[in-house]
Amino acid sequence: MALGLFDQFASPVRWGVPLVVLALAFPITTLPLYTARWVCNRLSMVQNWFIARFTHQVFTPVSHPGHKWALILSSLMLYLTSLNTLGLLPYTFTPTTQLSVNLALAFPLWLATVIIGLRNQPTQSLGHLLPEGTPTPLIPILIIIETISLLIRPVALSVRLTANLTAGHLLIHLISMAVAVLLPLMPLVAIPTSVLLLLLMLLEIAVAVIQAYVFVLLLSLYLQENV
Template sequence: MMLSFFDQFMSPTLFGVPLIALAMTLPWILFPQPLSRWLNNRMLTLQNWFIGNFTQQIFQTISFGGHKWAALLTSLMIFLITMNMLGLLPYTFTPTTQLSLNLAFAVPLWLATVLIGMRYQPTHALGHLLPEGTPIPLIPILIVIETISLLIRPLALGVRLTANLTAGHLLIQLIATAAFVLLPLMPTVALLTGILLFLLTLLEVAVAMIQAYVFVLLLSLYLQENL
């Protein structure tokens, strides 16, 4: 019985073809392309307003050299939000509940920020491994600790996104199952459970947006450290 709750996190297949590829392709066709006209419709105007405000908020503290990442991080933000939100619909699959996919996003982007720091500011990048004023006996231990904390960053990025979405989906399914079971036995309790399910769904919508924002925000902070 418990295994059925986790079946929603398995990548579905159709005729042997994993549908995760379709789920990752769908977000790109949902957003309209900007037009060359001066005046756009409301959808395009809202989309451009969101992208502009997000880009300004993320990159206002980053030096000019890091602005080259604007298109990449903004596209990643929209992509993650769309996949997280689509996963809340019935009979859908959330690719970002797969740790392998999240690590595939986190590790290359984190590694790119580290390589940028090693190339342009090697002294400053290596200085993070040893705080100033450290006693000599603690230097080897602190270097090992700071190196581990540096290497664990992409894992923390992927696990944070996976764990939050997985926990939300499990709670929704558990409470929905409880509501259906209680409906013929205790309708009043089932109604209260349904209200709780609705509030939890609203919370999960907020979590889907916030976790995508946190993922990109932390990447921008890593970039800021190495510029």
């Protein structure tokens, strides 16, 4: 039972080709293409409004040098949102439930923020490892703790996104199995369970968007510390 339950998170393979590669590339096909027309269609207008609101919300606290990252983080937000929401469709695979995929997205961007900080303001970046006014006997311990907390940031980003999506998918899978079992046996119990499943699906859509936003927001906060 446990193996069958977690098989949905295994990367499918067809003809020796891992389908996670196609799943990672599929969101690009859902985005509207560039057009030379003066008036955009409704989908493009909604997309442009969403990107403008998101960029304003995330980069308001970030200083001006960090605004160069607007295109990267906005693209990452759209990409993660597409991956998370498309993975809720039946018979699909969600790449962001894989820790390796999330770590591959988080680690290079986190490392880039650290390198920018060491290059532009090395004194302040290294100063974050030791709070001001620390007693002398605690200096080595605090440096070790702050270094570990700095190095664990990309892992925390990846685990947060993986755990939230995995938990939601497991709940949906369990409740849908309960509905399938109860429907022929106890229809009166299966109906409210189906309503609960619908509400959980709506909650998972919100979680998919919110987790993508939190992922990018934390990256922007790491960027703010180093610019």
